[in-house]
Amino acid sequence: MTQLSKYEAMIVKSGSKLTKQRKQILKVIVDHSDEHFSAETLYDLVRHIDSSIGIATVYRTLELFEKLKIIRNVKIKNDGVNYYDVIDLDEQNHFHHHLICTTCNRIIEIADELESYEAFIKEKYGFNVTDHDLTLYGTCASCQ
Structure with missing residues (x-):
């Protein structure tokens, strides 16, 4: 089972819907798992795949993913921006x-x-x- 499919299973198991937008956002996050990203950075990456996804959808999805422990908010800069990174399920x-x-x-x-x-x-x-x-x-x- 790939990391992506494990995260997808976590979303479904939580009772949340695995919408097309969430799947696209999750794929971008997993593809960039070696980077720290802000909501705005993620939005820029996602809109190249699907321009119909809005910034509000990205924020709501990040909130859900953080709640499900797919990502974590990391404090890496004092610039007022929230940065995230992916939680490796093998090293939670x-x-x-x-x-x-x-x-x-x-x-x-x-x-x-x-x-x-x-x-x-x-x-x-x-x-x-x-x-x-x-x-x-x-x-x-x-x-x-």
């Missing part, structure tokens, strides 16, 4: 983090090296970490 509980170059705005994803620190927090404070965001700002190797 895996957190990843971002390095953002303040010179070229390149976004580099890094794997979760904080798992041992989360275990330390659990042991020392009795606190179970269920979610977190980490974004580090600096200068990438290319811009140095």
Whole structure:
């Protein structure tokens, strides 16, 4: 079963309709799963496939997909724009983090090296970490 068909099954299982527009938006999201996207970026990509899809449909679909845990809102820039990325169903509980170059705005994803620190927090404070965001700002190797 492909990732796309798994996401489609999640939509149907939730009781939501798998409309033509949702399928098209989902396909674009999956095809660009290695990127972070805003609603406007997604809209620009989708309207090349189907110009009848409106920006409101994209926003509503993103809201549904976030609720179904197909995508997640990631805080990667302080520009007032919501960015999203796809949740890999094989690694649903895996957190990843971002390095953002303040010179070229390149976004580099890094794997979760904080798992041992989360275990330390659990042991020392009795606190179970269920979610977190980490974004580090600096200068990438290319811009140095």
